[in-house]
Amino acid sequence: MVLNNFEADATELLETYDFLMKFIVIGEAGTGKSCLLHHFTHNSFKDHSQHTIGVEFSSRTVKLGEKRIKLQLWDTAGQERFRSVTRSYYRGAAGAILVYDITSRDSFANLSRWLADARALASPNLVVVLVGNKSDREEDREVEWADASRWAAENDVHFLEASSLSGENVEAPFLLAARAILLSIESGTLDPEKAGSGVSYGDRALRRVNSSSRLSFGSFTASRRKGSVKLKVKKWIPGSKCC
Amino acid sequence: MATLSNPLLTPTTSGTATPTIERKPSGSYGAPSRNPVSLRLYKVLSTNFEDESTKQALRTLSDLYSTSPSKGNDYSAYALNNDIEEEVTGHEQTFSTDSSIAQPSLPNLTESLPGEVASRARKNLRRDMENQLAEGSRRFLAALSEVDSRLGELQTHVAVMRASCDEAETQLALTNESSKMLLERAGHLRDERQEVEDKKSIINLFLSRFTLNAAEVEALTSRDVSVGPRFFEAMDRTEKIREDCRVLMAGEDGSTKAGLEIMASTASNLEQGYEKILRYCSNEFRQIGRESQIEVGLILQEAVVRLRKRPELLNEAFTSLSESRQATLMSSFLAALTRGGPSGYPRPIELHAHDPMRYVGDMLAWVHQAIAAEREFLESLFGMKSDMRMVGSIRKFEKGEEEEWVRDLMDSAVGKLCVPLKVRVQQTIRSQESSIVSYKIANLLQFYLITMYRTIGENALLCKTLKEITDMSYKVFYESIEMHSQLLERAPLDPDNPSLTPPAVVLDHVHILREIMVVYQSSLAGDEHEDDITAGFNQVLDIMVDPVVTLCIAIGEQKQKVRPRWDGGVYVINCLCYLQGVLSTFDFTVKKREQIQTTIDYRVTQLTQDHTINITRDAGLLQVLETIEKNENKEPLSRVPATQTASLQRSLRQFSLWLSGIEVVHSPRLAQLAVQKLHTKIHQDALVRLSKAYRTICDEVKKPENKYEAASTLLGSERPFGQMHLLQQIFGFDESDDEESESSDDDSSSDE
Numbered sequence: 001m002v003l004n005n006f007e008a009d010a011t012e013l014l015e016t017y018d019f020l021m022k023f024i025v026i027g028e029a030g031t032g033k034s035c036l037l038h039h040f041t042h043n044s045f046k047d048h049s050q051h052t053i054g055v056e057f058s059s060r061t062v063k064l065g066e067k068r069i070k071l072q073l074w075d076t077a078g079q080e081r082f083r084s085v086t087r088s089y090y091r092g093a094a095g096a097i098l099v100y101d102i103t104s105r106d107s108f109a110n111l112s113r114w115l116a117d118a119r120a121l122a123s124p125n126l127v128v129v130l131v132g133n134k135s136d137r138e139e140d141r142e143v144e145w146a147d148a149s150r151w152a153a154e155n156d157v158h159f160l161e162a163s164s165l166s167g168e169n170v171e172a173p174f175l176l177a178a179r180a181i182l183l184s185i186e187s188g189t190l191d192p193e194k195a196g197s198g199v200s201y202g203d204r205a206l207r208r209v210n211s212s213s214r215l216s217f218g219s220f221t222a223s224r225r226k227g228s229v230k231l232k233v234k235k236w237i238p239g240s241k242c243c
Numbered sequence: 244m245a246t247l248s249n250p251l252l253t254p255t256t257s258g259t260a261t262p263t264i265e266r267k268p269s270g271s272y273g274a275p276s277r278n279p280v281s282l283r284l285y286k287v288l289s290t291n292f293e294d295e296s297t298k299q300a301l302r303t304l305s306d307l308y309s310t311s312p313s314k315g316n317d318y319s320a321y322a323l324n325n326d327i328e329e330e331v332t333g334h335e336q337t338f339s340t341d342s343s344i345a346q347p348s349l350p351n352l353t354e355s356l357p358g359e360v361a362s363r364a365r366k367n368l369r370r371d372m373e374n375q376l377a378e379g380s381r382r383f384l385a386a387l388s389e390v391d392s393r394l395g396e397l398q399t400h401v402a403v404m405r406a407s408c409d410e411a412e413t414q415l416a417l418t419n420e421s422s423k424m425l426l427e428r429a430g431h432l433r434d435e436r437q438e439v440e441d442k443k444s445i446i447n448l449f450l451s452r453f454t455l456n457a458a459e460v461e462a463l464t465s466r467d468v469s470v471g472p473r474f475f476e477a478m479d480r481t482e483k484i485r486e487d488c489r490v491l492m493a494g495e496d497g498s499t500k501a502g503l504e505i506m507a508s509t510a511s512n513l514e515q516g517y518e519k520i521l522r523y524c525s526n527e528f529r530q531i532g533r534e535s536q537i538e539v540g541l542i543l544q545e546a547v548v549r550l551r552k553r554p555e556l557l558n559e560a561f562t563s564l565s566e567s568r569q570a571t572l573m574s575s576f577l578a579a580l581t582r583g584g585p586s587g588y589p590r591p592i593e594l595h596a597h598d599p600m601r602y603v604g605d606m607l608a609w610v611h612q613a614i615a616a617e618r619e620f621l622e623s624l625f626g627m628k629s630d631m632r633m634v635g636s637i638r639k640f641e642k643g644e645e646e647e648w649v650r651d652l653m654d655s656a657v658g659k660l661c662v663p664l665k666v667r668v669q670q671t672i673r674s675q676e677s678s679i680v681s682y683k684i685a686n687l688l689q690f691y692l693i694t695m696y697r698t699i700g701e702n703a704l705l706c707k708t709l710k711e712i713t714d715m716s717y718k719v720f721y722e723s724i725e726m727h728s729q730l731l732e733r734a735p736l737d738p739d740n741p742s743l744t745p746p747a748v749v750l751d752h753v754h755i756l757r758e759i760m761v762v763y764q765s766s767l768a769g770d771e772h773e774d775d776i777t778a779g780f781n782q783v784l785d786i787m788v789d790p791v792v793t794l795c796i797a798i799g800e801q802k803q804k805v806r807p808r809w810d811g812g813v814y815v816i817n818c819l820c821y822l823q824g825v826l827s828t829f830d831f832t833v834k835k836r837e838q839i840q841t842t843i844d845y846r847v848t849q850l851t852q853d854h855t856i857n858i859t860r861d862a863g864l865l866q867v868l869e870t871i872e873k874n875e876n877k878e879p880l881s882r883v884p885a886t887q888t889a890s891l892q893r894s895l896r897q898f899s900l901w902l903s904g905i906e907v908v909h910s911p912r913l914a915q916l917a918v919q920k921l922h923t924k925i926h927q928d929a930l931v932r933l934s935k936a937y938r939t940i941c942d943e944v945k946k947p948e949n950k951y952e953a954a955s956t957l958l959g960s961e962r963p964f965g966q967m968h969l970l971q972q973i974f975g976f977d978e979s980d981d982e983e984s985e986s987s988d989d990d991s992s993s994d995e
Contacts, residue, residue, distance in 0.1 A: 055694075072615070081765035084604055084687070085604060085608070088605045088607070088608030091608065121589070
């Protein structure tokens with residue numbers, strides 16, 4: 001029976017991927033980092049969740065254009081007392097999802113500290129996406145979209161608002177970050193071959209092609225893939241507020 | 244017939260004979276035609292010979308006598324002259340045409356005399372005819388005899404033929420007879436052949452069902468065919484064959500030779516197949532092992548699934564996998580430690596070795612992340628559906644074969660990291676001078692130990708190592724705080740310092756304790772049981788707090804001896820209260836605080852007594868009171884020197900003076916107490932006792948057996964004039980306080 005599925009469902013059965021990227025999810029305690037991640041990986045809201053202790057891990061493979069990207073997601077505890085532990089996990093992350101709570105001015109006020117930490121400790125090409133979580137609670141809003149957007153622009157990070165309760169925009173930050181990383185790989189600023197970049201090639205065949213001649217790989221993707229990626233990008237975040 | 248006709252036409256004798264025969268009848272005709280015959284002639288002439296048959300007859304006749312055509316012309320020229328000749332010419336012409344073949348016989352006759360033939364013919368017609376006929380008959384005869392002889396011959400032939408036919412028939416019959424057997428045999432053979440064909444097709448079917456074809460065998464055994472769908476199909480076929488064969492052999496016939504052979508050959512094929520899978524897996528594993536980020540191909544996954552039927556082979560493959568994973572993880576760990584990322588970014592972990600928390604934390608986080616990746620790899624290798632659990636949250640250890648493998652492989656892959664990790668962590672732990680940092684490290688290790696317990700199980704090598712270094716780090720920490728405590732004991736007594744506040748050495752020590760408690764507080768996850776929380780810190784408290792208590796008491800006592808005026812009691816209470824104050828901000832210190840509180844309470848009671856005596860003395864009532872209490876002989880007090888009326892009056896005056904002094908509301912001694920509440924409480928208690936003492940004195944004075952003269956005058960001469968409520972007003976007691984004071988009175992009396 002296994003054999004019958006062998007070829008037909010090969011893509012479904014096996015989580016093959018072109019790239020593997022390491023992401024961290026950071027932000028103040030209680031901003032809904034774990035819920036956001038839970039919604040992203042399980043497609044459901046995580047009720048009655050407690051504070052994360054230390055660091056938790058999960059992963060998900062997403063498709064971006066023709067590329068399959070495996071995301072290794074490290075969910076960190078926001079509580080101050082875990083800072084020393086969680087900081088160790090920033091090391092070599094390719095992307096950071098920086099979460100604040102739109103109903104809490106405090107969680108927004110501390111963003112700079114988080115960002116500075118992440119920039120200092122993660123990969124040099126770290127892609128940061130700022131997520132204003134709990135967008136479903138408009139009536140309790142304390143952080144205006146414009147404020148956050150301005151802050152994001154000033155600090156050169158992507159920004160959008162999401163709700164891990166309703167699931168609105170839950171995937172977008174992860175895809176946005178992955179896309180940005182993919183683009184920097186294709187533009188050559190990021191090299192997945194190097195350890196510590198937070199990204200690595202998944203498919204071994206691809207890697208072999210690549211290692212034998214990097215130039216051909218570059219032109220090959222540039223001519224063929226780039227366009228398609230861009231095309232898809234518009235499709236996968238319809239109506240997202242990202243700038 | 245040709246032979247028969249030949250004699251008729253041969254001109255040899257008949258040519259010459261014909262004219263002679265014909266001459267006779269014509270001669271005999273000619274004679275009577277002259278006269279009587281002429282009538283007849285006319286008659287004849289008048290007859291019509293125009294009918295076809297006559298013409299035919301004449302023509303035939305003429306042919307008989309005809310010569311060559313040229314001579315015929317001569318005859319006709321001649322015949323024109325005669326009426327009769329016309330008839331003859333016609334005869335001759337017909338004859339000549341008829342006997343044109345016999346030409347050579349006639350020329351002799353015709354050449355000599357024209358018309359002679361005709362005349363002779365007229366004469367010899369009949370004879371000629373008869374001759375002709377005879378000749379013809381003879382020729383017939385000859386011919387027929389010839390025919391006859393031939394027929395005879397033919398008959399012989401026929402007879403012979405017949406004989407041989409008969410013979411042939413007999414032989415045929417014989418042959419038939421004998422061929423019947425052959426046919427029968429052939430039929431049998433044909434049947435047999437059919438049977439054999441059937442068997443053959445059955446056997447072919449059987450073989451095709453129960454043996455592997457060349458391609459499949461090749462797929463199984465050859466190194467040229469890589470492990471892939473084709474190979475797996477062949478494996479499946481082999482398995483199927485064996486299964487079918489087993490079903491067959493289970494039948495009533497029992498195991499057949501063929502069955503056994505099939506089993507044997509398939510077994511060998513299968514084994515080769517498994518060997519091949521093993522080679523493939525080992526090879527793949529060795530390659531996979533060398534990569535830091537890993538993923539599993541579908542074929543490899545399938546191969547592992549298949550190899551599960553051969554646990555010993557699987558184990559072998561796993562051995563090579565774990566070996567290579569070990570090496571890879573080890574080298575990437577060392578790279579992360581010493582080299583860092585590309586172009587040194589992220590920085591090598593060892594760069595932060597000066598920051599022990601970060602150093603240890605980074606190493607452990609690295610290991611934790613490596614475990615997560617390893618786990619994902621192994622899960623995909625075994626095709627396990629991820630339970631969508633987050634690493635770090637509590638894992639239920641399922642009892643699955645895969646689960647076991649994953650655990651074992653994880654254990655061995657990560658196990659190699661233990662040594663470098665252990666060495667570095669131990670080094671870091673040992674080099675720490677600050678016990679706070681030691682404690683932080685210990686807590687960090689403890690945190691990771693718990694995380695790892697939940698992730699890879701308690702029996703994993705890494706967990707054991709972690710446990711070891713955690714224990715060691717705790718040990719180092721305990722040693723360091725013990726050393727602190729010992730230092731405390733050895734702290735030099737400072738007799739010249741008049742201060743009653745805790746000494747610097749205690750302050751430092753408690754400061755460290757506070758820091759450690761902060762660390763402990765923050766290490767709590769919040770879901771622990773209260774008792775566990777308390778128990779988790781008891782040892783630290785025992786080590787750190789008890790010596791402080793002992794020390795303070797010791798200092799208090801020692802210093803008191805050296806400097807009697809120095810207030811040891813207040814000092815001890817101050818120290819203990821400070822300690823208590825620090826501890827009280829942490830819930831988990833509750834037991835230790837209870838212990839200290841007992842000590843404090845004891846000290847406070849002591850101080851209260853001391854203070855009571857002091858103020859009683861200051862108030863001038865002490866001597867009186869002591870005398871009253873010592874008066875066991877029941878001697879009237881007025882007779883005892885100390886309580887004689889005069890001295891009693893002196894005492895009462897002093898008390899009166901004291902009451903208007905400041906010490907009533909404020910004790911300068913107790914002002915040294917850091918805790919204001921204690922000051923108030925002790926002083927109040929002392930005042931209560933003082934008032935009680937005053938009451939005792941009043942009661943005694945009023946007693947008639949003490950024989951005081953004008954007792955009420957004596958008491959009333961000075962404040963508070965023997966009136967308790969007045970004294971209580973001065974002391975600021977309420978009515979309720981009064982009752983309390985009375986009850987405490989009883990207490991103190993019972994104490995005595």
